Amino acid sequence: MKVGVVGTGYVGLVLGAGLAESGNHVVCGDIDVRKIEVLNAGGIPIYEPGLDDLVERNRAKGRLAFTTDIPTLVREATVIFIAVGTPPQEDGSADLQHVLACARTIAANMDGYRLVVVKSTVPVGTCDKVRACLAQHTTHPFDVASNPEFLKEGDAVHDMMKPDRIVCGTDSERARELLTEVYGTFVRTGNPILFMDVRSSEMTKYASNAMLATRISFMNEIAGLCDRIGADVDKVRAGMGADPRIGSRFLFAGVGYGGSCFPKDVKALVATGRENGLAMRVLDAVEEVNADQKLLLVDKLVALLGPDLSGVHCAVWGLAFKPNTDDMREAPATEVIRGLVGRGASVRAYDPIAMDNARGILSGLPRVEFAEDEYAAVDGADVLMLVTEWGEFRQPDFDLVKERMRGRLVLDGRNIWTPARLRELGFTYLGVGRP
Numbered sequence: 226m227k228v229g230v231v232g233t234g235y236v237g238l239v240l241g242a243g244l245a246e247s248g249n250h251v252v253c254g255d256i257d258v259r260k261i262e263v264l265n266a267g268g269i270p271i272y273e274p275g276l277d278d279l280v281e282r283n284r285a286k287g288r289l290a291f292t293t294d295i296p297t298l299v300r301e302a303t304v305i306f307i308a309v310g311t312p313p314q315e316d317g318s319a320d321l322q323h324v325l326a327c328a329r330t331i332a333a334n335m336d337g338y339r340l341v342v343v344k345s346t347v348p349v350g351t352c353d354k355v356r357a358c359l360a361q362h363t364t365h366p367f368d369v370a371s372n373p374e375f376l377k378e379g380d381a382v383h384d385m386m387k388p389d390r391i392v393c394g395t396d397s398e399r400a401r402e403l404l405t406e407v408y409g410t411f412v413r414t415g416n417p418i419l420f421m422d423v424r425s426s427e428m429t430k431y432a433s434n435a436m437l438a439t440r441i442s443f444m445n446e447i448a449g450l451c452d453r454i455g456a457d458v459d460k461v462r463a464g465m466g467a468d469p470r471i472g473s474r475f476l477f478a479g480v481g482y483g484g485s486c487f488p489k490d491v492k493a494l495v496a497t498g499r500e501n502g503l504a505m506r507v508l509d510a511v512e513e514v515n516a517d518q519k520l521l522l523v524d525k526l527v528a529l530l531g532p533d534l535s536g537v538h539c540a541v542w543g544l545a546f547k548p549n550t551d552d553m554r555e556a557p558a559t560e561v562i563r564g565l566v567g568r569g570a571s572v573r574a575y576d577p578i579a580m581d582n583a584r585g586i587l588s589g590l591p592r593v594e595f596a597e598d599e600y601a602a603v604d605g606a607d608v609l610m611l612v613t614e615w616g617e618f619r620q621p622d623f624d625l626v627k628e629r630m631r632g633r634l635v636l637d638g639r640n641i642w643t644p645a646r647l648r649e650l651g652f653t654y655l656g657v658g659r660p
């Protein structure tokens with residue numbers, strides 16, 4: 226199958242490489258010239274474990290190519306995925322300008338039947354808008370299908386190659402057959418392609434992310450209460466998660482969710498509710514809890530040292546919004562660091578992969594430095610704050626940390642360390658919802 230992917234970001238690049246791996250001929254297009262240059266020079270513009278091998282292998286086999294020439298991509302592909310960004314607007318609703326710009330380009334350049342698949346996360350009704358836009362600009366036949374993406378950054382290659390489900394929204398038999406052909410090899414072991422109507426498919430993506438965000442905010446609120454009453458949220462989580470109706474995943478307390486999806490998708494769903502006369506009260510609360518949670522470590526420090534943190538040196542470990550990605554979009558670390566320097570503290574931060582992106586976002590702030598490694602970050606620090614739970618932070622050399630720190634305070638924003646051990650070593654340890 227000849228496939229075009231318009232938008233070669235986290236989603237489009239993984240999708241394109243994954244589809245090429247199963248034998249399709251894929252061209253990934255983007256308007257970002259630098260991104261395409263990096264890819265054509267053999268590089269990868271993002272950090273995603275396993276993606277470089279996948280891209281290289283398929284490029285070498287001639288099944289995967291990159292271009293800024295979207296018109297040619299449109300002329301050469303039968304199935305075209307739209308995987309561009311849908312960032313939040315001021316009122317929280319999703320900005321569809323990039324999706325609709327793609328639709329116009331596709332319409333202007335198609336020369337026969339095309340299946341246009343909307344992979345970007347878009348509000349209910351967007352595929353109708355894409356269809357209307359295509360109809361306005363072309364007389365050639367087409368179908369528009371919804372096919373939301375469920376990959377997790379950091380594990381995206383696995384999610385692409387072994388999806389737990391593929392959701393497709395379409396009312397066209399031809400589109401259904403094409404999507405079955407494109408995705409057939411990915412579901413051979415039994416995980417389903419779930420075909421449904423377009424609106425239900427669009428809604429499934431938002432409902433899934435909203436549910437996951439809800440679990441996080443729910444557990445963070447429970448952790449806040451555990452802190453006050455002397456219960457241990459990790460034990461509570463184990464006890465709750467053993468109930469199969471609840472399940473144990475996505476119940477970790479911490480410093481809140483970030484990333485390019487949960488914050489914007491929860492806001493967009495709230496906006497959709499508002500536009501349709503329904504207050505999304507649960508999701509409003511989910512957002513509110515999360516906004517507070519991002520400042521939890523700052524609040525804990527203020528509770529110990531007072532509101533003026535002038536002269537306090539903070540080491541921050543982990544900047545990406547989660548481990549195994551370089552993505553800093555809506556990362557809790559940004560809020561933590563802003564909160565600290567806003568109260569006069571100085572920060573020395575380290576992340577194994579996201580340093581370049583972090584510099585772009587944080588370097589305008591006063592009293593923020595970036596360290597070469599995690600131990601350089603704690604040099605002379607009064608407090609160590611763990612914000613992102615990268616694997617290499619799980620078993621650090623705490624003797625060395627102690628030697629290099631000036632103070633003894635450790636704030637563990639992801640509950641990855643054992644409180645008793647840290648206390649034995651002479652640290653004052655505070656986690657999230659741990660006695």
Ligand SMILES: NC(=O)c1ccc[n+]([C@@H]2O[C@H](COP(=O)([O-])OP(=O)(O)OC[C@H]3O[C@@H](n4cnc5c(N)ncnc54)[C@H](O)[C@@H]3O)[C@@H](O)[C@H]2O)c1
Nearest residue numbers: 232233234235236255256257308309310311323345346374
């Ligand atoms: N990142 C994730 O983990 C994830 C997971 C599931 C769904 N999604 C959704 O997928 C969509 C894409 O997300 P992403 O993280 O890949 O975004 P991204 O910002 O990494 O990539 C989007 C790309 O689209 C390109 N682009 C914009 N307008 C274009 C146009 N007119 N023609 C060609 N290219 C254009 C941009 O230059 C950019 O490279 C969003 O709707 C997002 O919500 C993302």
